[in-house]
Amino acid sequence: MRAVVLDGPGPPEVLVIRDLPIPTAAPGQVLVEVKAFGLNRSELHTRLGLGDGVTFPRVPGVEATGVVAEAPGGEFETGQQVVAMMGGMGRTFDGGYAQYTLVPASQVISFTSDLPWATLGAIPEMLQTANGVLTVGLDAQPGQTLLVRGGSSSVGMATTLLAKQRGLTVVATTRDPAKRDDMQRGGVDHVVIDDGDIADRVRDVAPDGVDVALELVGTPTLPDTLASVGVHGVVCFAGMLSNEWVVPEFYPIGYLPNGVRLTAYAGDASDLPAGLLQEFLDGIADGSVAAPISNTYAFDDIVTAHTDMESNVATGKLVVLT
Structure with a gap:
Protein backbone atom coordinates (compact mmCIF):
# COMPACT_ATOMS: atom_id res chain seq x y z
CA MET A 1 0.00 0.00 0.00
CA ARG A 2 1.00 3.64 -0.39
CA ALA A 3 1.34 5.61 2.82
CA VAL A 4 2.55 9.00 3.95
CA VAL A 5 5.46 8.52 6.36
CA LEU A 6 6.92 11.03 8.77
CA ASP A 7 10.49 10.16 9.85
CA GLY A 8 10.74 13.14 12.17
CA PRO A 9 9.64 16.74 12.68
CA GLY A 10 10.04 19.32 9.96
CA PRO A 11 8.39 21.37 7.21
CA PRO A 12 5.68 19.91 4.94
CA GLU A 13 8.34 18.37 2.70
CA VAL A 14 9.21 15.79 5.38
CA LEU A 15 5.93 14.04 4.53
CA VAL A 16 7.12 11.29 2.15
CA ILE A 17 4.98 8.74 0.30
CA ARG A 18 6.32 5.17 0.55
CA ASP A 19 5.20 1.63 -0.18
CA LEU A 20 4.49 -0.27 3.05
CA PRO A 21 3.06 -3.75 3.72
CA ILE A 22 -0.71 -3.87 4.20
CA PRO A 23 -1.31 -4.63 7.91
CA THR A 24 -3.09 -7.80 8.98
CA ALA A 25 -5.97 -7.48 11.42
CA ALA A 26 -6.19 -9.56 14.60
CA PRO A 27 -9.42 -10.11 16.59
CA GLY A 28 -10.48 -6.80 18.09
CA GLN A 29 -8.94 -4.86 15.22
CA VAL A 30 -10.38 -3.54 11.96
CA LEU A 31 -8.44 -3.06 8.74
CA VAL A 32 -9.97 -0.12 6.90
CA GLU A 33 -9.41 0.50 3.21
CA VAL A 34 -9.12 4.27 3.33
CA LYS A 35 -10.95 6.23 0.66
CA ALA A 36 -10.39 9.72 2.11
CA PHE A 37 -9.03 11.43 5.20
CA GLY A 38 -9.42 14.89 6.65
CA LEU A 39 -6.51 17.03 7.79
CA ASN A 40 -6.39 18.13 11.43
CA ARG A 41 -4.27 20.54 13.43
CA SER A 42 -3.12 17.68 15.63
CA GLU A 43 -1.31 16.24 12.60
CA LEU A 44 0.38 19.59 12.08
CA HIS A 45 1.49 19.43 15.72
CA THR A 46 2.85 15.92 15.11
CA ARG A 47 4.75 17.11 12.05
CA LEU A 48 6.19 20.04 13.99
CA GLY A 49 7.32 17.76 16.82
CA LEU A 50 4.76 19.15 19.27
CA GLY A 51 2.59 16.05 19.68
CA ASP A 52 2.61 14.15 22.98
CA GLY A 53 3.64 10.51 22.90
CA VAL A 54 4.50 10.43 19.20
CA THR A 55 7.23 8.07 18.02
CA PHE A 56 8.87 8.05 14.58
CA PRO A 57 8.75 6.88 11.88
CA ARG A 58 4.99 7.30 11.86
CA VAL A 59 2.10 7.37 9.40
CA PRO A 60 0.12 10.39 10.64
CA GLY A 61 -3.62 10.87 10.64
CA VAL A 62 -6.10 10.86 13.53
CA GLU A 63 -9.05 9.97 11.28
CA ALA A 64 -9.92 8.02 8.14
CA THR A 65 -13.02 7.18 6.12
CA GLY A 66 -13.47 4.11 3.95
CA VAL A 67 -14.69 0.51 3.93
CA VAL A 68 -13.93 -2.51 6.09
CA ALA A 69 -11.30 -4.77 4.53
CA GLU A 70 -10.98 -7.15 7.51
CA ALA A 71 -12.68 -7.49 10.89
CA PRO A 72 -11.72 -10.91 12.31
CA GLY A 73 -13.71 -10.32 15.49
CA GLY A 74 -16.95 -9.91 13.56
CA GLU A 75 -17.67 -6.39 14.80
CA PHE A 76 -18.18 -5.17 11.21
CA GLU A 77 -18.87 -6.73 7.83
CA THR A 78 -16.40 -6.62 4.95
CA GLY A 79 -17.26 -3.73 2.65
CA GLN A 80 -19.19 -1.81 5.30
CA GLN A 81 -18.72 1.96 5.19
CA VAL A 82 -16.94 3.22 8.30
CA VAL A 83 -15.04 6.07 9.86
CA ALA A 84 -12.16 5.59 12.27
CA MET A 85 -10.66 8.18 14.58
CA MET A 86 -8.53 8.92 17.62
CA GLY A 87 -7.42 6.36 20.18
CA GLY A 88 -3.74 6.88 19.32
CA MET A 89 -4.14 6.92 15.53
CA GLY A 90 -1.21 8.67 13.90
CA ARG A 91 0.55 9.09 17.22
CA THR A 92 1.23 5.82 19.05
CA PHE A 93 0.35 3.67 16.02
CA ASP A 94 0.07 4.37 12.29
CA GLY A 95 -2.91 6.46 11.26
CA GLY A 96 -5.10 7.40 8.35
CA TYR A 97 -2.63 8.92 5.84
CA ALA A 98 -2.50 5.64 3.91
CA GLN A 99 -4.48 3.38 1.61
CA TYR A 100 -5.12 1.07 4.57
CA THR A 101 -5.13 1.69 8.31
CA LEU A 102 -5.36 -0.82 11.16
CA VAL A 103 -7.31 0.39 14.19
CA PRO A 104 -9.00 -0.97 17.33
CA ALA A 105 -12.61 -1.90 16.66
CA SER A 106 -13.66 0.50 19.42
CA GLN A 107 -12.46 3.43 17.28
CA VAL A 108 -14.68 2.53 14.31
CA ILE A 109 -18.21 3.80 13.54
CA SER A 110 -20.34 2.54 10.65
CA PHE A 111 -22.64 4.54 8.39
CA THR A 112 -24.45 4.27 5.05
CA SER A 113 -24.24 7.00 2.43
CA ASP A 114 -24.04 7.65 -1.30
CA LEU A 115 -22.20 10.94 -0.79
CA PRO A 116 -18.81 11.27 -2.52
CA TRP A 117 -15.79 10.18 -0.51
CA ALA A 118 -14.43 13.71 -0.58
CA THR A 119 -17.45 14.79 1.47
CA LEU A 120 -17.51 11.74 3.73
CA GLY A 121 -13.82 12.12 4.54
CA ALA A 122 -14.36 15.61 5.91
CA ILE A 123 -16.89 14.75 8.58
CA PRO A 124 -15.85 12.41 11.43
CA GLU A 125 -13.34 14.27 13.60
CA MET A 126 -14.84 17.66 12.81
CA LEU A 127 -18.34 16.51 13.81
CA GLN A 128 -17.13 14.63 16.90
CA THR A 129 -15.35 17.71 18.23
CA ALA A 130 -18.18 20.12 17.45
CA ASN A 131 -20.77 17.90 19.11
CA GLY A 132 -18.57 17.24 22.14
CA VAL A 133 -17.85 20.91 22.64
CA LEU A 134 -21.53 21.88 22.59
CA THR A 135 -22.70 19.02 24.80
CA VAL A 136 -19.86 18.08 27.17
CA GLY A 137 -17.75 21.23 27.11
CA LEU A 138 -20.43 23.92 27.15
CA ASP A 139 -23.79 22.26 27.84
CA ALA A 140 -25.13 24.81 25.33
CA GLN A 141 -28.88 25.46 25.45
CA PRO A 142 -31.40 26.88 22.95
CA GLY A 143 -31.65 30.65 23.09
CA GLN A 144 -28.08 31.18 24.27
CA THR A 145 -25.45 33.22 22.44
CA LEU A 146 -22.28 31.34 21.45
CA LEU A 147 -18.91 32.88 20.59
CA VAL A 148 -16.68 30.75 18.33
CA ARG A 149 -13.09 32.02 18.47
CA GLY A 150 -11.61 30.63 15.25
CA GLY A 151 -14.90 30.46 13.42
CA SER A 152 -13.55 29.89 9.90
CA SER A 153 -11.81 26.65 10.90
CA SER A 154 -13.48 23.34 10.08
CA VAL A 155 -14.41 22.70 13.72
CA GLY A 156 -15.58 26.28 14.08
CA MET A 157 -17.88 25.99 11.09
CA ALA A 158 -19.20 22.58 12.16
CA THR A 159 -19.90 23.97 15.63
CA THR A 160 -21.83 26.83 14.04
CA LEU A 161 -23.94 24.37 12.03
CA LEU A 162 -24.83 22.30 15.09
CA ALA A 163 -25.39 25.39 17.23
CA LYS A 164 -27.85 26.86 14.74
CA GLN A 165 -29.72 23.54 14.58
CA ARG A 166 -30.05 23.75 18.38
CA GLY A 167 -31.37 27.31 18.43
CA LEU A 168 -28.32 29.34 19.46
CA THR A 169 -27.20 32.73 18.18
CA VAL A 170 -23.62 32.50 16.88
CA VAL A 171 -20.91 35.16 16.99
CA ALA A 172 -17.73 33.94 15.28
CA THR A 173 -14.30 35.38 14.61
CA THR A 174 -11.85 35.32 11.73
CA ARG A 175 -8.64 37.21 11.04
CA ASP A 176 -9.41 37.32 7.32
CA PRO A 177 -12.25 39.64 6.18
CA ALA A 178 -12.44 37.68 2.91
CA LYS A 179 -13.89 34.73 4.86
CA ARG A 180 -16.87 36.73 6.16
CA ASP A 181 -19.30 35.73 3.40
CA ASP A 182 -18.50 32.01 3.68
CA MET A 183 -19.02 32.15 7.44
CA GLN A 184 -22.35 33.92 7.09
CA ARG A 185 -23.49 31.37 4.51
CA GLY A 186 -22.51 28.73 7.07
CA GLY A 187 -24.93 30.19 9.61
CA VAL A 188 -22.87 32.73 11.60
CA ASP A 189 -25.13 35.56 12.78
CA HIS A 190 -22.37 38.05 13.62
CA VAL A 191 -18.83 37.92 12.16
CA VAL A 192 -16.12 39.71 14.15
CA ILE A 193 -12.77 40.40 12.49
CA ASP A 194 -10.18 39.25 14.99
CA ASP A 195 -7.29 41.62 15.68
CA GLY A 196 -6.51 39.95 19.00
CA ASP A 197 -8.81 42.19 21.05
CA ILE A 198 -12.47 41.44 20.38
CA ALA A 199 -14.18 41.52 23.78
CA ASP A 200 -15.60 45.04 23.37
CA ARG A 201 -16.99 44.25 19.93
CA VAL A 202 -18.52 41.01 21.14
CA ARG A 203 -20.23 42.99 23.91
CA ASP A 204 -21.63 45.34 21.26
CA VAL A 205 -23.63 42.28 20.16
CA ALA A 206 -24.19 40.85 23.66
CA PRO A 207 -23.84 43.73 26.18
CA ASP A 208 -23.74 41.41 29.19
CA GLY A 209 -21.33 39.05 27.45
CA VAL A 210 -22.09 35.88 25.53
CA ASP A 211 -23.44 32.86 27.39
CA VAL A 212 -20.90 30.34 26.11
CA ALA A 213 -17.70 30.47 24.07
CA LEU A 214 -15.50 28.02 22.20
CA GLU A 215 -11.76 28.77 22.15
CA LEU A 216 -10.09 27.27 19.08
CA VAL A 217 -7.17 29.68 18.62
CA GLY A 218 -5.28 28.81 21.81
CA THR A 219 -3.86 30.40 24.91
CA PRO A 220 -2.82 33.72 23.31
CA THR A 221 -6.47 34.71 22.80
CA LEU A 222 -7.98 32.88 25.78
CA PRO A 223 -7.97 35.86 28.21
CA ASP A 224 -9.79 38.01 25.65
CA THR A 225 -12.30 35.22 25.01
CA LEU A 226 -12.92 34.90 28.75
CA ALA A 227 -13.53 38.67 28.88
CA SER A 228 -16.22 38.26 26.20
CA VAL A 229 -18.34 35.99 28.40
CA GLY A 259 -17.91 34.03 37.79
CA VAL A 260 -16.72 32.86 34.35
CA ARG A 261 -16.09 29.12 34.06
CA LEU A 262 -13.33 27.51 32.02
CA THR A 263 -13.63 23.93 30.74
CA ALA A 264 -11.86 21.84 28.10
CA TYR A 265 -12.80 19.14 25.63
CA ALA A 266 -10.70 16.48 23.91
CA GLY A 267 -12.88 13.65 22.67
CA ASP A 268 -12.72 10.16 21.24
CA ALA A 269 -14.67 8.02 18.79
CA SER A 270 -17.02 7.01 21.61
CA ASP A 271 -18.10 10.66 21.86
CA LEU A 272 -19.61 10.62 18.35
CA PRO A 273 -22.97 8.78 18.40
CA ALA A 274 -23.51 6.72 15.26
CA GLY A 275 -27.00 8.18 14.99
CA LEU A 276 -25.66 11.74 14.93
CA LEU A 277 -23.11 10.85 12.24
CA GLN A 278 -25.83 9.25 10.09
CA GLU A 279 -28.22 12.16 10.66
CA PHE A 280 -25.54 14.68 9.69
CA LEU A 281 -24.66 12.79 6.51
CA ASP A 282 -28.34 12.43 5.60
CA GLY A 283 -28.73 16.18 6.09
CA ILE A 284 -25.89 16.86 3.66
CA ALA A 285 -27.48 14.46 1.17
CA ASP A 286 -30.91 16.13 1.30
CA GLY A 287 -29.43 19.65 1.23
CA SER A 288 -30.51 20.70 4.72
CA VAL A 289 -26.88 20.76 5.96
CA ALA A 290 -23.97 22.39 4.15
CA ALA A 291 -20.74 20.46 4.66
CA PRO A 292 -17.96 22.95 5.56
CA ILE A 293 -15.36 21.68 3.09
CA SER A 294 -12.70 24.00 1.71
CA ASN A 295 -10.36 22.02 -0.58
CA THR A 296 -9.84 18.44 -1.76
CA TYR A 297 -6.39 17.08 -2.68
CA ALA A 298 -4.97 14.05 -4.41
CA PHE A 299 -2.84 11.71 -2.29
CA ASP A 300 0.31 12.83 -4.12
CA ASP A 301 -0.42 16.43 -3.11
CA ILE A 302 -0.07 15.85 0.64
CA VAL A 303 2.76 18.40 0.93
CA THR A 304 0.59 21.09 -0.68
CA ALA A 305 -2.32 20.14 1.57
CA HIS A 306 -0.19 20.48 4.71
CA THR A 307 1.25 23.75 3.48
CA ASP A 308 -2.26 25.12 3.03
CA MET A 309 -3.31 23.88 6.48
CA GLU A 310 -0.31 25.48 8.16
CA SER A 311 -0.89 28.82 6.41
CA ASN A 312 -4.58 28.92 7.49
CA VAL A 313 -5.79 29.77 3.98
CA ALA A 314 -8.86 27.52 4.16
CA THR A 315 -12.40 28.24 5.26
CA GLY A 316 -13.51 24.78 6.39
CA LYS A 317 -12.09 21.28 6.11
CA LEU A 318 -9.21 20.06 3.93
CA VAL A 319 -9.64 16.51 2.61
CA VAL A 320 -7.25 14.11 0.84
CA LEU A 321 -8.46 11.33 -1.46
CA THR A 322 -6.41 8.13 -1.60
Missing part, protein backbone atom coordinates in the same frame (compact mmCIF):
# COMPACT_ATOMS: atom_id res chain seq x y z
CA GLY A 230 -20.90 37.06 30.98
CA VAL A 231 -21.08 36.06 34.64
CA HIS A 232 -21.82 32.33 35.02
CA GLY A 233 -20.95 31.83 31.36
CA VAL A 234 -18.65 29.05 30.16
CA VAL A 235 -15.59 28.98 27.92
CA CYS A 236 -14.49 25.64 26.46
CA PHE A 237 -10.85 25.30 25.35
CA ALA A 238 -10.73 22.77 22.52
CA GLY A 239 -8.26 23.92 19.87
CA MET A 240 -4.86 25.46 19.26
CA LEU A 241 -4.81 27.10 15.83
CA SER A 242 -1.97 29.24 17.17
CA ASN A 243 0.01 26.11 18.17
CA GLU A 244 0.12 27.47 21.73
CA TRP A 245 -1.77 25.63 24.47
CA VAL A 246 0.06 26.30 27.75
CA VAL A 247 -0.72 29.20 30.12
CA PRO A 248 2.54 30.12 31.88
CA GLU A 249 2.36 30.89 35.61
CA PHE A 250 -1.40 30.37 35.71
CA TYR A 251 -2.96 32.25 38.63
CA PRO A 252 -6.71 31.54 38.55
CA ILE A 253 -7.92 34.57 40.50
CA GLY A 254 -5.96 36.94 38.30
CA TYR A 255 -6.64 35.07 35.08
CA LEU A 256 -10.34 34.24 35.23
CA PRO A 257 -13.00 36.97 35.27
CA ASN A 258 -15.34 36.77 38.25
Whole structure:
Protein backbone atom coordinates (compact mmCIF):
# COMPACT_ATOMS: atom_id res chain seq x y z
CA MET A 1 0.00 0.00 0.00
CA ARG A 2 1.00 3.64 -0.39
CA ALA A 3 1.34 5.61 2.82
CA VAL A 4 2.55 9.00 3.95
CA VAL A 5 5.46 8.52 6.36
CA LEU A 6 6.92 11.03 8.77
CA ASP A 7 10.49 10.16 9.85
CA GLY A 8 10.74 13.14 12.17
CA PRO A 9 9.64 16.74 12.68
CA GLY A 10 10.04 19.32 9.96
CA PRO A 11 8.39 21.37 7.21
CA PRO A 12 5.68 19.91 4.94
CA GLU A 13 8.34 18.37 2.70
CA VAL A 14 9.21 15.79 5.38
CA LEU A 15 5.93 14.04 4.53
CA VAL A 16 7.12 11.29 2.15
CA ILE A 17 4.98 8.74 0.30
CA ARG A 18 6.32 5.17 0.55
CA ASP A 19 5.20 1.63 -0.18
CA LEU A 20 4.49 -0.27 3.05
CA PRO A 21 3.06 -3.75 3.72
CA ILE A 22 -0.71 -3.87 4.20
CA PRO A 23 -1.31 -4.63 7.91
CA THR A 24 -3.09 -7.80 8.98
CA ALA A 25 -5.97 -7.48 11.42
CA ALA A 26 -6.19 -9.56 14.60
CA PRO A 27 -9.42 -10.11 16.59
CA GLY A 28 -10.48 -6.80 18.09
CA GLN A 29 -8.94 -4.86 15.22
CA VAL A 30 -10.38 -3.54 11.96
CA LEU A 31 -8.44 -3.06 8.74
CA VAL A 32 -9.97 -0.12 6.90
CA GLU A 33 -9.41 0.50 3.21
CA VAL A 34 -9.12 4.27 3.33
CA LYS A 35 -10.95 6.23 0.66
CA ALA A 36 -10.39 9.72 2.11
CA PHE A 37 -9.03 11.43 5.20
CA GLY A 38 -9.42 14.89 6.65
CA LEU A 39 -6.51 17.03 7.79
CA ASN A 40 -6.39 18.13 11.43
CA ARG A 41 -4.27 20.54 13.43
CA SER A 42 -3.12 17.68 15.63
CA GLU A 43 -1.31 16.24 12.60
CA LEU A 44 0.38 19.59 12.08
CA HIS A 45 1.49 19.43 15.72
CA THR A 46 2.85 15.92 15.11
CA ARG A 47 4.75 17.11 12.05
CA LEU A 48 6.19 20.04 13.99
CA GLY A 49 7.32 17.76 16.82
CA LEU A 50 4.76 19.15 19.27
CA GLY A 51 2.59 16.05 19.68
CA ASP A 52 2.61 14.15 22.98
CA GLY A 53 3.64 10.51 22.90
CA VAL A 54 4.50 10.43 19.20
CA THR A 55 7.23 8.07 18.02
CA PHE A 56 8.87 8.05 14.58
CA PRO A 57 8.75 6.88 11.88
CA ARG A 58 4.99 7.30 11.86
CA VAL A 59 2.10 7.37 9.40
CA PRO A 60 0.12 10.39 10.64
CA GLY A 61 -3.62 10.87 10.64
CA VAL A 62 -6.10 10.86 13.53
CA GLU A 63 -9.05 9.97 11.28
CA ALA A 64 -9.92 8.02 8.14
CA THR A 65 -13.02 7.18 6.12
CA GLY A 66 -13.47 4.11 3.95
CA VAL A 67 -14.69 0.51 3.93
CA VAL A 68 -13.93 -2.51 6.09
CA ALA A 69 -11.30 -4.77 4.53
CA GLU A 70 -10.98 -7.15 7.51
CA ALA A 71 -12.68 -7.49 10.89
CA PRO A 72 -11.72 -10.91 12.31
CA GLY A 73 -13.71 -10.32 15.49
CA GLY A 74 -16.95 -9.91 13.56
CA GLU A 75 -17.67 -6.39 14.80
CA PHE A 76 -18.18 -5.17 11.21
CA GLU A 77 -18.87 -6.73 7.83
CA THR A 78 -16.40 -6.62 4.95
CA GLY A 79 -17.26 -3.73 2.65
CA GLN A 80 -19.19 -1.81 5.30
CA GLN A 81 -18.72 1.96 5.19
CA VAL A 82 -16.94 3.22 8.30
CA VAL A 83 -15.04 6.07 9.86
CA ALA A 84 -12.16 5.59 12.27
CA MET A 85 -10.66 8.18 14.58
CA MET A 86 -8.53 8.92 17.62
CA GLY A 87 -7.42 6.36 20.18
CA GLY A 88 -3.74 6.88 19.32
CA MET A 89 -4.14 6.92 15.53
CA GLY A 90 -1.21 8.67 13.90
CA ARG A 91 0.55 9.09 17.22
CA THR A 92 1.23 5.82 19.05
CA PHE A 93 0.35 3.67 16.02
CA ASP A 94 0.07 4.37 12.29
CA GLY A 95 -2.91 6.46 11.26
CA GLY A 96 -5.10 7.40 8.35
CA TYR A 97 -2.63 8.92 5.84
CA ALA A 98 -2.50 5.64 3.91
CA GLN A 99 -4.48 3.38 1.61
CA TYR A 100 -5.12 1.07 4.57
CA THR A 101 -5.13 1.69 8.31
CA LEU A 102 -5.36 -0.82 11.16
CA VAL A 103 -7.31 0.39 14.19
CA PRO A 104 -9.00 -0.97 17.33
CA ALA A 105 -12.61 -1.90 16.66
CA SER A 106 -13.66 0.50 19.42
CA GLN A 107 -12.46 3.43 17.28
CA VAL A 108 -14.68 2.53 14.31
CA ILE A 109 -18.21 3.80 13.54
CA SER A 110 -20.34 2.54 10.65
CA PHE A 111 -22.64 4.54 8.39
CA THR A 112 -24.45 4.27 5.05
CA SER A 113 -24.24 7.00 2.43
CA ASP A 114 -24.04 7.65 -1.30
CA LEU A 115 -22.20 10.94 -0.79
CA PRO A 116 -18.81 11.27 -2.52
CA TRP A 117 -15.79 10.18 -0.51
CA ALA A 118 -14.43 13.71 -0.58
CA THR A 119 -17.45 14.79 1.47
CA LEU A 120 -17.51 11.74 3.73
CA GLY A 121 -13.82 12.12 4.54
CA ALA A 122 -14.36 15.61 5.91
CA ILE A 123 -16.89 14.75 8.58
CA PRO A 124 -15.85 12.41 11.43
CA GLU A 125 -13.34 14.27 13.60
CA MET A 126 -14.84 17.66 12.81
CA LEU A 127 -18.34 16.51 13.81
CA GLN A 128 -17.13 14.63 16.90
CA THR A 129 -15.35 17.71 18.23
CA ALA A 130 -18.18 20.12 17.45
CA ASN A 131 -20.77 17.90 19.11
CA GLY A 132 -18.57 17.24 22.14
CA VAL A 133 -17.85 20.91 22.64
CA LEU A 134 -21.53 21.88 22.59
CA THR A 135 -22.70 19.02 24.80
CA VAL A 136 -19.86 18.08 27.17
CA GLY A 137 -17.75 21.23 27.11
CA LEU A 138 -20.43 23.92 27.15
CA ASP A 139 -23.79 22.26 27.84
CA ALA A 140 -25.13 24.81 25.33
CA GLN A 141 -28.88 25.46 25.45
CA PRO A 142 -31.40 26.88 22.95
CA GLY A 143 -31.65 30.65 23.09
CA GLN A 144 -28.08 31.18 24.27
CA THR A 145 -25.45 33.22 22.44
CA LEU A 146 -22.28 31.34 21.45
CA LEU A 147 -18.91 32.88 20.59
CA VAL A 148 -16.68 30.75 18.33
CA ARG A 149 -13.09 32.02 18.47
CA GLY A 150 -11.61 30.63 15.25
CA GLY A 151 -14.90 30.46 13.42
CA SER A 152 -13.55 29.89 9.90
CA SER A 153 -11.81 26.65 10.90
CA SER A 154 -13.48 23.34 10.08
CA VAL A 155 -14.41 22.70 13.72
CA GLY A 156 -15.58 26.28 14.08
CA MET A 157 -17.88 25.99 11.09
CA ALA A 158 -19.20 22.58 12.16
CA THR A 159 -19.90 23.97 15.63
CA THR A 160 -21.83 26.83 14.04
CA LEU A 161 -23.94 24.37 12.03
CA LEU A 162 -24.83 22.30 15.09
CA ALA A 163 -25.39 25.39 17.23
CA LYS A 164 -27.85 26.86 14.74
CA GLN A 165 -29.72 23.54 14.58
CA ARG A 166 -30.05 23.75 18.38
CA GLY A 167 -31.37 27.31 18.43
CA LEU A 168 -28.32 29.34 19.46
CA THR A 169 -27.20 32.73 18.18
CA VAL A 170 -23.62 32.50 16.88
CA VAL A 171 -20.91 35.16 16.99
CA ALA A 172 -17.73 33.94 15.28
CA THR A 173 -14.30 35.38 14.61
CA THR A 174 -11.85 35.32 11.73
CA ARG A 175 -8.64 37.21 11.04
CA ASP A 176 -9.41 37.32 7.32
CA PRO A 177 -12.25 39.64 6.18
CA ALA A 178 -12.44 37.68 2.91
CA LYS A 179 -13.89 34.73 4.86
CA ARG A 180 -16.87 36.73 6.16
CA ASP A 181 -19.30 35.73 3.40
CA ASP A 182 -18.50 32.01 3.68
CA MET A 183 -19.02 32.15 7.44
CA GLN A 184 -22.35 33.92 7.09
CA ARG A 185 -23.49 31.37 4.51
CA GLY A 186 -22.51 28.73 7.07
CA GLY A 187 -24.93 30.19 9.61
CA VAL A 188 -22.87 32.73 11.60
CA ASP A 189 -25.13 35.56 12.78
CA HIS A 190 -22.37 38.05 13.62
CA VAL A 191 -18.83 37.92 12.16
CA VAL A 192 -16.12 39.71 14.15
CA ILE A 193 -12.77 40.40 12.49
CA ASP A 194 -10.18 39.25 14.99
CA ASP A 195 -7.29 41.62 15.68
CA GLY A 196 -6.51 39.95 19.00
CA ASP A 197 -8.81 42.19 21.05
CA ILE A 198 -12.47 41.44 20.38
CA ALA A 199 -14.18 41.52 23.78
CA ASP A 200 -15.60 45.04 23.37
CA ARG A 201 -16.99 44.25 19.93
CA VAL A 202 -18.52 41.01 21.14
CA ARG A 203 -20.23 42.99 23.91
CA ASP A 204 -21.63 45.34 21.26
CA VAL A 205 -23.63 42.28 20.16
CA ALA A 206 -24.19 40.85 23.66
CA PRO A 207 -23.84 43.73 26.18
CA ASP A 208 -23.74 41.41 29.19
CA GLY A 209 -21.33 39.05 27.45
CA VAL A 210 -22.09 35.88 25.53
CA ASP A 211 -23.44 32.86 27.39
CA VAL A 212 -20.90 30.34 26.11
CA ALA A 213 -17.70 30.47 24.07
CA LEU A 214 -15.50 28.02 22.20
CA GLU A 215 -11.76 28.77 22.15
CA LEU A 216 -10.09 27.27 19.08
CA VAL A 217 -7.17 29.68 18.62
CA GLY A 218 -5.28 28.81 21.81
CA THR A 219 -3.86 30.40 24.91
CA PRO A 220 -2.82 33.72 23.31
CA THR A 221 -6.47 34.71 22.80
CA LEU A 222 -7.98 32.88 25.78
CA PRO A 223 -7.97 35.86 28.21
CA ASP A 224 -9.79 38.01 25.65
CA THR A 225 -12.30 35.22 25.01
CA LEU A 226 -12.92 34.90 28.75
CA ALA A 227 -13.53 38.67 28.88
CA SER A 228 -16.22 38.26 26.20
CA VAL A 229 -18.34 35.99 28.40
CA GLY A 230 -20.90 37.06 30.98
CA VAL A 231 -21.08 36.06 34.64
CA HIS A 232 -21.82 32.33 35.02
CA GLY A 233 -20.95 31.83 31.36
CA VAL A 234 -18.65 29.05 30.16
CA VAL A 235 -15.59 28.98 27.92
CA CYS A 236 -14.49 25.64 26.46
CA PHE A 237 -10.85 25.30 25.35
CA ALA A 238 -10.73 22.77 22.52
CA GLY A 239 -8.26 23.92 19.87
CA MET A 240 -4.86 25.46 19.26
CA LEU A 241 -4.81 27.10 15.83
CA SER A 242 -1.97 29.24 17.17
CA ASN A 243 0.01 26.11 18.17
CA GLU A 244 0.12 27.47 21.73
CA TRP A 245 -1.77 25.63 24.47
CA VAL A 246 0.06 26.30 27.75
CA VAL A 247 -0.72 29.20 30.12
CA PRO A 248 2.54 30.12 31.88
CA GLU A 249 2.36 30.89 35.61
CA PHE A 250 -1.40 30.37 35.71
CA TYR A 251 -2.96 32.25 38.63
CA PRO A 252 -6.71 31.54 38.55
CA ILE A 253 -7.92 34.57 40.50
CA GLY A 254 -5.96 36.94 38.30
CA TYR A 255 -6.64 35.07 35.08
CA LEU A 256 -10.34 34.24 35.23
CA PRO A 257 -13.00 36.97 35.27
CA ASN A 258 -15.34 36.77 38.25
CA GLY A 259 -17.91 34.03 37.79
CA VAL A 260 -16.72 32.86 34.35
CA ARG A 261 -16.09 29.12 34.06
CA LEU A 262 -13.33 27.51 32.02
CA THR A 263 -13.63 23.93 30.74
CA ALA A 264 -11.86 21.84 28.10
CA TYR A 265 -12.80 19.14 25.63
CA ALA A 266 -10.70 16.48 23.91
CA GLY A 267 -12.88 13.65 22.67
CA ASP A 268 -12.72 10.16 21.24
CA ALA A 269 -14.67 8.02 18.79
CA SER A 270 -17.02 7.01 21.61
CA ASP A 271 -18.10 10.66 21.86
CA LEU A 272 -19.61 10.62 18.35
CA PRO A 273 -22.97 8.78 18.40
CA ALA A 274 -23.51 6.72 15.26
CA GLY A 275 -27.00 8.18 14.99
CA LEU A 276 -25.66 11.74 14.93
CA LEU A 277 -23.11 10.85 12.24
CA GLN A 278 -25.83 9.25 10.09
CA GLU A 279 -28.22 12.16 10.66
CA PHE A 280 -25.54 14.68 9.69
CA LEU A 281 -24.66 12.79 6.51
CA ASP A 282 -28.34 12.43 5.60
CA GLY A 283 -28.73 16.18 6.09
CA ILE A 284 -25.89 16.86 3.66
CA ALA A 285 -27.48 14.46 1.17
CA ASP A 286 -30.91 16.13 1.30
CA GLY A 287 -29.43 19.65 1.23
CA SER A 288 -30.51 20.70 4.72
CA VAL A 289 -26.88 20.76 5.96
CA ALA A 290 -23.97 22.39 4.15
CA ALA A 291 -20.74 20.46 4.66
CA PRO A 292 -17.96 22.95 5.56
CA ILE A 293 -15.36 21.68 3.09
CA SER A 294 -12.70 24.00 1.71
CA ASN A 295 -10.36 22.02 -0.58
CA THR A 296 -9.84 18.44 -1.76
CA TYR A 297 -6.39 17.08 -2.68
CA ALA A 298 -4.97 14.05 -4.41
CA PHE A 299 -2.84 11.71 -2.29
CA ASP A 300 0.31 12.83 -4.12
CA ASP A 301 -0.42 16.43 -3.11
CA ILE A 302 -0.07 15.85 0.64
CA VAL A 303 2.76 18.40 0.93
CA THR A 304 0.59 21.09 -0.68
CA ALA A 305 -2.32 20.14 1.57
CA HIS A 306 -0.19 20.48 4.71
CA THR A 307 1.25 23.75 3.48
CA ASP A 308 -2.26 25.12 3.03
CA MET A 309 -3.31 23.88 6.48
CA GLU A 310 -0.31 25.48 8.16
CA SER A 311 -0.89 28.82 6.41
CA ASN A 312 -4.58 28.92 7.49
CA VAL A 313 -5.79 29.77 3.98
CA ALA A 314 -8.86 27.52 4.16
CA THR A 315 -12.40 28.24 5.26
CA GLY A 316 -13.51 24.78 6.39
CA LYS A 317 -12.09 21.28 6.11
CA LEU A 318 -9.21 20.06 3.93
CA VAL A 319 -9.64 16.51 2.61
CA VAL A 320 -7.25 14.11 0.84
CA LEU A 321 -8.46 11.33 -1.46
CA THR A 322 -6.41 8.13 -1.60
